[in-house]
Amino acid sequence: MLIGMMCALGAAVCFGTASVLQAVATRAAEPGTGSGVDAALFLRAVRQWRYLAGLGLDASGFVLQIVALRHVPIYAVGAALAASLAVTAVVAARLLRVRLSRTEWGAVGVVCAGLLMLGLAAGEEGAKSGPLALKLGLLGVAVLVLLVGAVAGRLPDGPRALVLGLGSGTGFGVVEVAVRLLDSVLDLRNPALYALLLGGGAAFLLLTSALARGSVTAATAGMVLGETIGPAVVGVAWLGDRTREGLTWLAVTGFVVAVAGALALARFGEPDTAPSGPAAPSGPASPSSPSGV
Known part of the structure; x- marks a missing residue:
């Protein structure tokens, strides 16, 4: 259990730092076609x-x-x-000189409190392998x-970013569930393997397009919702994920608190577009920036 939660938190640190970079x-790359599935934009961004x-x-x-998904329930990994986003906020504050308000530092603390509750309440991962219908x-x-x-x-840019972010999060959620449904990555007859590859690839394409134009805050919030709620329900309903005896209420509270705190920090998927240099003001991106926030 401890190993699983440590790996989940380590993954959060990696993903949170990566999102800022x-x-x-992506914003520095040449504009793409405007499609939500724009492989050319990805190829231009990957040159940096x-x-x-x-x-x-x-x-x-x-x-x-x-590793985390092999040791703790999906709902705990999803919340982690x-x-x-809490990691993204801290990294943005350091690398992009974005100033966090007291409320936002409080949201970081809320996320940590939610994860602590989840860590205390989470039971062992479910032992069920999932029916073929779930894999298909x-x-x-x-x-x-x-x-x-x-x-x-x-x-339009507003709903575009939100829908792409939600689609991206759903793709990452597919990856979370697929990992639990795979006994071996060499099992070519398991539909979960192809779901993992297709879902992960689609999620990256959609997220890259969402970051390139429109509100990254909306895209990030949609991604958080997509990659947490659905997989958590699947883990409990079909894969046998449970909590410690009598601590279901604590797990539910921790999950809600952690996700709510993350959503409060959604704007920190947003790069600071202000010019660099001594005259550039520190602080969040201005409302007139191309982000749309």
Whole structure:
């Protein structure tokens, strides 16, 4: 249990730091086609060292996430990954010279309190492997994420960012569940393997497009909701995830508190677009920035 929670928190640190680097790199890349599934934009962004460094951190976080999912319930891992926004806020404060208000520092504390409650209440991961229908359904959701991304690219910037973020989070949620449904990565007959590959790939494409245009705050909030709520329900309903005896209330409270605190920090997926230099004011991005926030 301790190993699982430590790995989940380590994954949150990796993902939270990566999001700052990738947001800066994506905004610096040439504009894409406007599609929600824009592979060309990804290829342009990946030429920058910040984006590559972010991908390296994402890879490390993914490995830690797999280990965590093998030791603790999905709902605990999902809440820990949502807490990556607290990491993003702290990293943004350091690297981008974004000033955190007392309320935002309080939100960081709320996230930590929620994770502490979850750590105390979480039981062992469920032993159920999941029916074939769940695996096929997971693959269907991964395909749907791609379709949603293609359609969302035609929306106005405001709803576009939110829908792409929600689609991206759903794709990452597919990855979380698929890891639990895989006995071996070499089992080519398991639909969960293809769901993992398709869902993860689609999530990265949608998130890259969401970061490039529109409100990154909205995109990040949508991502948090998509990657936490659905997988948590699947883990409890189909995979046998449980809490410690008599501590279900504490787990539910911790989950809600951690996710709510993360949503309060959603704006820290946003890079500071103010010019660098001595004359540049410190603090959050101005409302007139291209972020739309």
